[in-house]
Amino acid sequence: MKDEQGILFILSGPSGVGKGTVRKQLFEEDSELQYSISVTTRNPREGEQDGVDYFFKSRDQFEDMIEQNELIEYAEYVGNYYGTPKKYVEDTLKAGKDVFLEIEVQGALKVRDTFPHGVFIFLFPPSLDELKNRIINRGTESEELIRNRLLEAKKEIEMMDAYDYVVVNDEIDNAVRRIQSIVVSEHCKRERVYQQYKKALGSELL
Numbered sequence: 001m002k003d004e005q006g007i008l009f010i011l012s013g014p015s016g017v018g019k020g021t022v023r024k025q026l027f028e029e030d031s032e033l034q035y036s037i038s039v040t041t042r043n044p045r046e047g048e049q050d051g052v053d054y055f056f057k058s059r060d061q062f063e064d065m066i067e068q069n070e071l072i073e074y075a076e077y078v079g080n081y082y083g084t085p086k087k088y089v090e091d092t093l094k095a096g097k098d099v100f101l102e103i104e105v106q107g108a109l110k111v112r113d114t115f116p117h118g119v120f121i122f123l124f125p126p127s128l129d130e131l132k133n134r135i136i137n138r139g140t141e142s143e144e145l146i147r148n149r150l151l152e153a154k155k156e157i158e159m160m161d162a163y164d165y166v167v168v169n170d171e172i173d174n175a176v177r178r179i180q181s182i183v184v185s186e187h188c189k190r191e192r193v194y195q196q197y198k199k200a201l202g203s204e205l206l
C-alpha cells in the first residue's frame with residue numbers, strides 16, 4: 001500500500017562531488033522518481049538545454065519569482081541564484097509521486113523547514129583531493145570559480161550531520177545503488193507506519 005502523498009528526496013553535497021552524474025544514472029534506471037528542474041540565473045553550459053537541465057532566467061525574472069512566492073527555497077550560490085519551483089513539487093507530491101531535488105546545502109536546509117518529512121541525502125566525496133580533481137577535470141568553471149566552489153565545499157561538508165543519510169560517491173554505480181536502497185527503505189518505513197495505524201484502527205480502515 002502506498003502513501004497518498006509522494007516522498008520528497010533531496011540530494012545535496014559540495015560542488016563536483018557528482019550529484020548530477022549520480023542523479024542522471026539513477027533516473028536512467030528508475031522511472032518512478034520525478035526530477036524537479038530548478039530555476040537559475042547562471043548561463044547555460046555547453047550542451048545544457050532550457051527546461052531540461054534548468055529553467056534559465058534573468059535576475060529580474062528570478063526576483064519576480066521570489067516576490068510571487070513561486071519557490072520552495074532559493075539560494076545565492078557563487079554569484080548566481082538557484083531555486084526550486086513550488087507548484088511542480090507540491091502538485092507532484094499530491095499526485096502520490098516521489099520528487100527528487102538536486103540542490104546545494106543552504107537551500108536543502110531551508111527545505112527542511114517546509115518539508116520536515118523530506119529525506120535528506122548528503123553525497124560525500126571519497127577524499128577532498130578527489131573532489132578538487134573532479135571539479136577541475138570537469139572543465140566547466142574558471143580557476144576563480146573553482147576556488148570559490150571549493151571554499152563553499154568546506155562549509156557545506158561541515159553541515160552533513162543535518163542530513164538523514166550520507167552516501168559516499170566512490171564509484172557511480174555504488175552511489176546509485178545506495179540511493180536506490182534509501183528510496184526502497186523510506187517506502188518500507190511509511191508502509192510500516194500505515195500497517196501500525198491499520199492494526200490500531202482495525203476494521204474501520206478496511
Ligand SMILES: Nc1ncnc2c1ncn2[C@@H]1O[C@H](COP(=O)(O)OP(=O)(O)OP(=O)(O)O)[C@@H](O)[C@H]1O
Nearest residue numbers: 014015016017018019020021134138169170171172
Ligand atoms: N564516482 C565518480 N568517479 C569519478 N568521477 C566522477 C564520479 N562522479 C562524478 N564524477 C565526475 O566528477 C565531475 C563532477 O560531477 P558532477 O558535475 O555530477 O558534480 P555535481 O556535484 O553535480 O557538481 P555541481 O554541484 O558543481 O553541479 C564530472 O566530471 C563527473 O563526470
Ligand SMILES: Nc1nc2c(ncn2[C@@H]2O[C@H](COP(=O)(O)O)[C@@H](O)[C@H]2O)c(=O)[nH]1
Nearest residue numbers: 015038039074075082083084102103104107
Ligand atoms: N539551493 C538550490 N541549489 C541548486 C538548485 N539547483 C541546483 N542547485 C545547486 O547549485 C549548485 C551549482 O550548480 P551548477 O549547475 O551551477 O554546477 C549545485 O550544488 C547544484 O546542486 C536549486 O534549485 N536550489
